[in-house]
Amino acid sequence: MTSFTGPVSPVYTTISPAPTESTFAGSPALYKHDEGSEPPKKRQKRNKPTLSCDECVERKTKCDRGRPHCLACIKRQTECKYAPVANILEETSRSVSNARRMTKPPKPKPLANGFEGPKQSLNPHERSASRGSTSSSIGLLSNVPYSHPSASNVFGIGSEHPFANYWTCQGGLPEVISVLPEKLQADILLERYFECVDPVYPMIHRQTFYADYEHFWALPQPEQDRADGALVAMIFAMLAMGTQFVTTTVSRERQQTAEFYVSAAHQALRMSSYLNKASVRSLQAMVLITYFLINDNHASDGWAFAGVLIRQAYAMGLHRDPNIVCPNASIFDKQQRRKLWQAVLLQDTFLTVLLSLPPSATHTDVNVEDLIDDSGSIAHSNPTDTAYIRGCWTLANLVQETICSPRSLDLPISATPRQKSKLIADFRAVYRSFPDIFRSWDAESIATLAHNDKRVVRQTLFLTSNYFHNLMLLHSSASAEVPVNVRGALEAAHDAITAFFLLYQLFESEAKVWWVFNHRAFLEALCMGNILKEQAKEEGERSYWTEIRISLELGVILASMVQRWH
Structure with a gap:
């Protein structure tokens, strides 16, 4: 498989126009020349070749420009073709890296004493300008392993x-x-x-x-x-x-x-x-x-x-479509392979979100749509379970590509306002695809449902927490051109942490066990606190009492989370 090292910088060719005499502001320039003088040079259009595949260009979707097929075409199962000039530029810019797709990392900083110290030991004020950066940087990565003379614990916990x-x-x-x-x-x-x-x-x-x-x-x-x-x-x-x-x-x-x-x-x-x-x-x-x-x-x-x-x-071969690698297998065996791959993908994706590390379950041609119920076979399962699996799977596919990869390199999730708007629209489309039972609920209705169908309640709260936590990361991400969406980040964090407290209210003993759920809630609380803190600095005295009230509420949230473990 041909390697790919990232986008190639387009070549720009610009020819400055000949000296002109301006007339009125905003009117076309007039060129005067004597007989025998050279005619004015025409402005040459910039030469910006299209590097994305034809299918992604036509659909106006993000293309990772992988060879021979980009990830988007693999997931859509569409033909992936590149323009000849794109192939030439890709061949000439190929490096020794064998990565199929690679996000451009930030420029390396000079190392001290031959190795780089842990990033998380830096002064919090020296971190990214993103007010939501706490949600993506703080947590387990307090002791990132580097090339130290002695061994270091990876995440600072569970040393035995x-x-x-x-x-x-x-x-x-x-x-x-x-x-x-x-x-x-x-x-x-x-x-x-x-x-x-x-x-x-x-x-x-x-x-x-x-x-x-x-x-x-x-x-x-x-x-x-x-x-x-x-x-x-x-x-x-x-x-x-x-x-x-x-x-x-x-x-x-x-x-x-x-x-x-x-x-x-x-x-x-x-x-x-x-x-x-x-x-x-x-x-x-x-x-x-x-x-x-x-x-x-x-x-x-x-x-x-x-x-x-x-x-x-x-x-x-779980990452391969069962209809291709084992076409003669039973419907049940194919469904089991799909469910197992979904479990592997889900675990990898949402663990890498919390740890800000690169995802691993990235190369697959297994389709979410193929996971269907066949009531006439042994593969038949609870329809709600199937809808839940498909919802988690669809969300994981989106999160893996749009959130996990850039965060693993400390890059902004969206580089332009247009890209951010597109990603938010993609997340909303995924949410709309969830069945009504996972979307149309409130605290009262979910508590009532817990008396009759605890299974659906657990699935609803986990899916809700996962979705809104990642939406919070998207809204709180900032770059040079994209500010933090304060309202969007706070609302998403609130919806996510509400799911955690409902889980604790309805299934207290279980809520204490799920580390991932607890860690997400902790990061959501920190994200809200940091955003509100920055807002208070910008608004000054006008938000003094609001800041006090929010700080007290956040203190209650964090104190209740800590108290559960004692």
Whole structure:
């Protein structure tokens, strides 16, 4: 695949007009010359070749100018052609970089003592001029790893190894199976998993899983010891996630039990050689392990483990359209592959948003539209689940391209007012595509719905939080030509943090577990505070009492978030 290094600077050729004698202001210039003198030179139009592909030019959409196909054409599944001059310029400007698409990074700054210090240690007043920059810069990236003489913790938390070693050299998979809890206890934890986790990340087909699960328990011990290690890993990962949401034990005991189960899940994966073998079950287990590590305050380990997951997903071909790579597979198998890829993409995208790091699940031809319900097959699932998955998937595709990539290089999300308006319109179009059940609600109606359909309530609040958090990032982003949209940023942050407090109000014990939800809410509060602080500076004394009131309200918000952990 031909590499691409970014936009090529257009060539401008301008010829200054001959000296003229001006007449009246605003009237055409008059050229006077004697006989024999040279005729006046005509103004030559600038030569600005079109570097984007023909399809993106015609549709007036953003083109990353990738070769041989740009990402936009890949997602649209349209033919991608470039003008001959664009191909010539791309060939002559190609560098040694093998990146398919690359955002131009900011100019490097001189290094001190041979290495660059962590960015987040700088004085807050020296950061970007964007008043919403706090929402994109503060958080986990407090200890960014650089080429220091000694090792540095990536995100400053979770420094212990996430998988405690309880295992012997000769124990193998039978040793892991031997620590399974009693079936009754396992059933309770799995039920908790399907109640709290599955609504938010519905990637496991419940009926087929329980068929495999019951069959496993029905096997005699010798046959259990020869079971699929990936299935055992998935069971333990689900037990670990379910344990995180148990409310009948104290916090410390719950954490130790859950960490023991996730260690067993990892050991089962090791026994099944998960680094050189990939299956739907092993990848499902890895997705859950990543979420567990993040919830368990091991964001560094979760980020690293997710990297292995992405590579295995690519190796398995999950990023490819099942109709192309496995056309003879059953409808159910194709749907499972699509759901699993969506889970991998979703996890990667929204984790990179919080960490301001580059997305990895970027190359795919799997279509959201292909995820449909077939009521006549085993692949049939809850229609609301399918709508939720498609909504999250569509949002992730937009966020990955428009927010994750520029933020990973500390670039503004939009460079021009027109681009910002276009992105806002794109986000609104995605929101309009959500079913009414996820959009038409208020605090009272969602509380009423929680009595009858908690699953839909959880999905609504998670999707709402995700959408408005990223809309907040877009509104609060600023550049030299694009100011912060104060009203838009505050309204989006308010809608996002409202979803968090509703989750806490309706499902208090669950809200304490979801690290991603909590971290988003924290960044939303900081974004609001910083924007209001800057507004107060600009408006002066007129907003003094407004600033006091908002500061008190923000203090209550942050205090309530901190109090929950004590």
